[in-house]
Amino acid sequence: MTTATTSSTAVRCRGLVKRYADVVAVNGLDLEVIRGECFGLLGPNGAGKTTTIEILEGLTEPDAGEVEILGTTWAHDGDTLRERLGISLQETQLTEKLTVAETIRLFRSFYRNGRDPDEVLVKLSLDEKRKARVGKLSGGQKQRLAVACALVGNPEILFLDEPTTGLDPQSRLELWQQITDFRAGGGTVLLTTHYMDEAERLCDRVAIVDHGRIIALGTPAELISTLHAANVIELAAEPDLDEASLRTLPGVAGPYRRGPYWALPVGTLAETMPHLLALIERSGARLVHLTTHRATLEDVFVAHTGRALREG
């Protein structure tokens, strides 16, 4: 990462630290988001994603570190920055007694150069719900309204904290489309997620966060390529196999533990599988679990931490 900030940088932070009473939520975190990209912070719950994004949003004061948004800082230019950012908090709650139309109009009124509220509602397919109370909306509709409130100010950067957590598949797809459209219009997106498919699908670049630090950074393809494998075999045998013999199998790039299973990143299944089965046969073990899948960001996370994303 270069120290010079160019005008192509949307968000930059260095050495962020945030401690709460007994935990270090963010522990020396650096990152840089380029204008026009969709950048994802991927990590399990409690990794420090929300604290990080809220520091970047100017809502939480870091204990140490520097934050630069659109070439300026919160201390220097906070009021103008607010005009240029759209924010959706984790599980945003809006006033339940107000209607969708009233809520979006209220948020619109805070911005000098916002978008037409009705147009935003149409864009987010909330037009039919204009007169519905916020309290009566479904989870997906609430989340769309939260994003609508973030978009109505016509922001340059959209911050989304866990935008699709708890949503049904259809709502997720719709929201992904909105994010893609916003980027297509030149906007920058910084989002947090613990869904690896979301990060792979939406993000140009992903930072994998664990224990308040970035443990891997790159495009989803780059990150997956660090596994040196396109596929992952997961297995368990009784008695258990040892790592040394798994390493000798052709095509296996560094076996690692995933809970009770061995995970073997492999180039092609056809190359490795016969040898694996032969190894099991030879050692007189019994196969109790065997699955395969294409390598994902999840595998990258597991390879780095030995834990699954959802396990936290």
Add this chain to the structure above:
Amino acid sequence: MRERYYPLLELTLCRAKEFLREPEAIFWVFAFPVLLAVALGFAFREKGPDKIPVGVVAAEDAAAANRAVATLARSPVLLPRLYEAAEGREALRTGRISLLVEMRTPAVFRFDETRPDSRIARLEADNALQQAAGRKDALPIQSEKVTEKGSRYIDFLVPGLLGMNLMGTGIWSLAFSVTNARNRKILKRLVATPMHRSHYLLSQILGRLGFLIPEMIVLVGGGWLIFGVAVRGSLLLLTATALLGAMTFCGLGLLIASRVSTIEGASGLANLVMMPMWLLSGVFFSSERFPDAVQPAINLLPLTALNQALRGVIIEARSLPEIAVQLAIVAAWGVTSFAVALKIFRWR
């Protein structure tokens, strides 16, 4: 043409709509005080003084006892009844009657001198029996009965209820709304926009003040229609006083809500602030009943001062200079609360 948006207006409208869509709030602000006034007004409505029950015992002459009962029954104050001797003493001892008259020669009045009603009954019975026995009054006396308008309990109560309502509505509406917004992270979300923080706080106050006039019409109008409690002073001064009071209690509500993040915490604090004033500040009974030593402190409470000012205008037709001290006390509380609340306010 581009539509213009006014954030303060939008915030205020949203606050008012939020309030109107809360049926409980409507009940507590509008219906409850009127119901309370009606209940208390009827409970303490003016009626003739209660008659004092007295007993008569036929010790020697049953006919004399019967005549005595008839005589005493003509008194507007006494409610006589004939008793057996033992039964009569029992009734006196247990307080069911205030005086026991034993008709013998001389007649005997039995009563407990420490009981005021007994002393009245003794004087009244003595007077009635003496007159019946033929006594002539040496000095002619004519009684004039007086019931002053504005001196009834309901006249005292209505301004007190108005004051109490201004306090309750101001404190609850601000404390609940702001704490709820903080608790549900709505405050945090708003702060993430370019919204001016002062606009938010101001909208909370304006949203509440919007209901002041209807609230006054319901209470003062209701008091006038149902009980004939008339406003004797200036309506303008009354409105201004109520407005000042409402704003002061908004300030206190804001102060209560400035840091707490749970509704439970806010209601605990609100009760802590309001409870002493319900008792001390002369809502249901005059605050002058408390000892002289604590009067200066009670008079400095915002609700005491507001109630004194409201009663001054409604009952005594006082003018602005005559209630200026009370208004200054109310205003001082308001300004101080706002200043402290703004200083310590937590936005997330």
